[in-house]
Amino acid sequence: MDAPPARRKSSIKPSRQTSSVLHRNKACLSCRARKTKCDAVKPICSSCKRLNPHTECKYDQPPKWLQAVVSLKSTHQPTHNTQITQTHTQTQTQTHRIKELELKLESLQSRLTDLRTAVAIQHATTKSNTGCPDTLPHSREDLQRPTILDHPHSFFPPQTHQYKNTIFNYHPEINSYNNHLITHPVLRVESPSPSVTSSIPDPAPSSPHHHHPLATQNLGDSSHLPLSEPNWYSHLPSRKVCKLLIKAFFNRPLAPFTLVEPVGLQSRLDLPIHDPRFPQPALIHAICATGSQYISRETLSPIYWCTPQGPHVHHAQWAERLLNAGITQLRDPRKLLELAEAAVLCCQYYTVVGKPLMIWKSLGCCIRLATLVGLHLNMNKNSPASLLQHTSDNMNGLEKVSFWPDGVELLDRPSDPHLQHYRTILWWYVFCCDKMCAAAGGFASTVDEKDSLIPISSSRLYRVHKQHERRAGGNTKEEQQEDWEFFSPGSPSFFFKHRTGDLGSLQLLIKTAILLGKVNTTVYRRSHPAKTAQEIQQEHESLSHLIWGLYHSIPACYKDPFKLTRYGQLDACLLSAHTFIHTSLIQLNEDLVCLDHHAPSEDGHLQICKLSGQLMMDWFLQLIQQKTLGLISVDLGQLLCGNPTLNFGLSVAMRTHCRLVAINRVYTPSARLELDALTFQIEHILSHLSKSPKMPLEGRIIELISGLLQAPYSLLPRSLLFPPLDPASSFASQQAPDQYGHESMKSNFALARLLTCSSL
Known part of the structure; x- marks a missing residue:
């Protein structure tokens, strides 16, 4: 019988033996005592977790990175201070992890932005190579100003040589543009999502195609320079695209009726968004929703993001949500007036697309905004001592609250001319909106119908009272001068600056809308069986x-x-x-x-x-x-x-x-x-x-x-x-x-x- 073979000597290298010993030393003390395999998962390994999941593993000398996660316990019963320190450390670790995940998500979004931009560049390059220079409208002004990007950490994709030559052929002055770029600190302004005020979910997030594809490129070798504008809303396109849509809206023959002044609105877009004179984003969205329908998709697609439904859907959804948010947040009269404008423009937009329920909602939103303005102005006139009492009186319901004390009486003359200007315009305009709503078949009664006695083409806005009629020419020189300031061609009044007509045509529209509302109401009541032929007559x-x-x-x-x-x-x-x-x-x-x-x-x-x-x-x-x-x-x-x-x-x-x-x-x-x-x-x-x-x-x-x-x-x-x-x-x-x-x-x-x- 042969002798058993001699035991071979281990051929493991010394380095591997050292690693094996090091791995055994990493095992927890419990696994060492049981002589079981340990995966050294902190704070409790798999073996110990199966036996006793409520205890943590103990190690000889934990790594330094482990000290920030798990605190060593010297005894089985840790002190109260040790528990507080451990909880605080875990909270800091979770916060740090959240920040890391946010940065990672932002980098992924930037990568997605780059891919979408590259597709847009290829599409625009294909059109430019076919000899169609009209596909790049208004690109010169876009390149004269840093472009607004959705994310400040976005990276720019490399340019192709062919597309780069196309840019410089169209605009030779672009070579000197990089030398004059001003580096701004990147400050991203996050507007609060208005989804909490609306049952409809927020629209899709903003897309890089909101902006001109030329502007999202590396200009020369200055890819490290930030081209994003420091302060802008992520759900709005660039200022240049907004101006283009606003211009298309107001340049249409027989443009929709609005109080917005085109020149003033476009000039105010150049202001910072924190400026009190900056227009409300809801108003911009409402105008862009209609303005984007006045431009063909073929002309708009090279410079603006187009969804399958069209950009007007994006603007209309955001306008509605910002209106709902503004009702609960804003109290400034000028901002509320612009929100009322946005509501009426949304009404006209939904007229185009054929959504009657949304039209009613927009009209009701306008009337509610006007009520808020009236209450706010009325409360500002009260002293601080009587402010609380006035507020408590107005909490009983809107049926006991007028727009302001002179809402159904004579319009007073406050000392501030700007306040009078806004009150006058808003009072007339909301009156018209309310009666237009009633004329459409509803029965809104927010404004007193006796206000229809206001005379047409009057130099002053006042009601005609039978017991107290004003004599012609009875105004003083100061009052005549004030009237001239309000209603002269040089006044800020929209009656003399906008194409919709002067004071008389607007008053005539209001009075005719009132009559149609009364006619519709009367015709509706004729079908009541209690109506006799004599009453109908x-x-x-x-x-x-x-x-x-x-x-x-x-x-x-x-x-x-x-x-x-x-x-x-x-x-x-x-x-x-x-x-x-x-x-x-x-x-x-x-x-x-x-x-x-x-x-x-x-x-x-x-x-x-x-x-x-x-x-x-x-x-x-x-x-x-x-x-x-x-x-x-x-x-x-x-x-x-x-x-x-x-x-x-x-x-x-x-x-x-x-x-x-x-x-x-x-x-x-x-x-x-x-x-x-x-x-x-x-x-x-x-x-x-x-x-x-x-x-x-x-x-x-x-x-x-x-x-x-x-x-x-x-x-x-x-x-x-x-x-x-x-x-x-x-x-x-x-x-x-x-x-x-x-x-x-x-x-x-x-x-x-x-x-x-x-x-x-």
């Missing part, structure tokens, strides 16, 4: 006197709805006011048409609807023909999207024409000339509207009117299609005309309500 006569009285009281300078402003543009405010008047006449008379016992030519209500509808159709045909406006181009769809009043007026006029088509087919089928003329006017306007790049409510109004034109018999009085059961009754012959005429138009009123809500 009395309400009709009262409103008719108000409408015709207002029409005859219009000054001669405002009789022409196509009057041009001093800037040579159409006064959209005045045209909207005249449209309100004739829309009110149609709304008031159309459901009183009764053709049971006389011909259509003998019905006074139908003739009023016919004349008013034809007059408004002529106005819109004149807008299309562009003969007397002096404008380069007027797009009907853009006009209706930016002006809900004209949109509603055109809908009512075309609906009236469809009703006349149905009546002519029933009563005078041989009168083909008049029938063809009515049909041609409707089809002509619909054809122009269908060619527009933007249409109100995404073209749904075209489908509605086209359906009515094909089958207009639903607009006839119901008594013509379904006669009474006993027409020979004398009682029925005496009472049926008014009652059946009223009942027959209930369906038509429902259609009118649908058009009213959809147009806004």
